Amino acid sequence: MKQSVAVFCTAAMVAILIGCSEPVANTDADVKAVKDNEVQWNKDYEAKDAAKLVAHYTDDGVLMVVGGPASKGKAAIQKALTEMVADPALSLKFQADRVEVSKSGDMAYTQGTYTLTVTDPATKKPINDKGSYVTLYKKQADGSWKAVQDAAISEVPPPAPAPEPAKKKK
Numbered sequence: 001m002k003q004s005v006a007v008f009c010t011a012a013m014v015a016i017l018i019g020c021s022e023p024v025a026n027t028d029a030d031v032k033a034v035k036d037n038e039v040q041w042n043k044d045y046e047a048k049d050a051a052k053l054v055a056h057y058t059d060d061g062v063l064m065v066v067g068g069p070a071s072k073g074k075a076a077i078q079k080a081l082t083e084m085v086a087d088p089a090l091s092l093k094f095q096a097d098r099v100e101v102s103k104s105g106d107m108a109y110t111q112g113t114y115t116l117t118v119t120d121p122a123t124k125k126p127i128n129d130k131g132s133y134v135t136l137y138k139k140q141a142d143g144s145w146k147a148v149q150d151a152a153i154s155e156v157p158p159p160a161p162a163p164e165p166a167k168k169k170k
Contacts (some may be wrong), residue, residue: 030101048085064151091117
């Protein structure tokens, strides 16, 4: 009798511990989902589809690009991306060399490199940029991953400032 009570108590304790433990995230599947998302995101840039591009962000997402202020929220991101894809020279490609998913499986980040071609507003000629990026993702209720923070850091030094006009002698 004492032995069956001990077995029952041990089994009950194991069941309680299993039931109370944090669920383990399926990290491999999540890493693949985040990578697949970025593959699709590149295709959406290639198609220059602002609506599809903004769909990669959460409602309160933030986009930080070189040479401009942070775009906070979907409306601001939509405006920035609509202007960006209107540029006929636009070409953006990025690839993560690091993808990490939190143990809880609800947050992830990617880190990688990008290449960008856009039209210089001053010269109207294409300019090339390259650099690094970091994107922080949040897993959505439907299992998709959306960007909460997206930041690009250019490796290209800014152009030298224009010389000041010569002052006239009095």
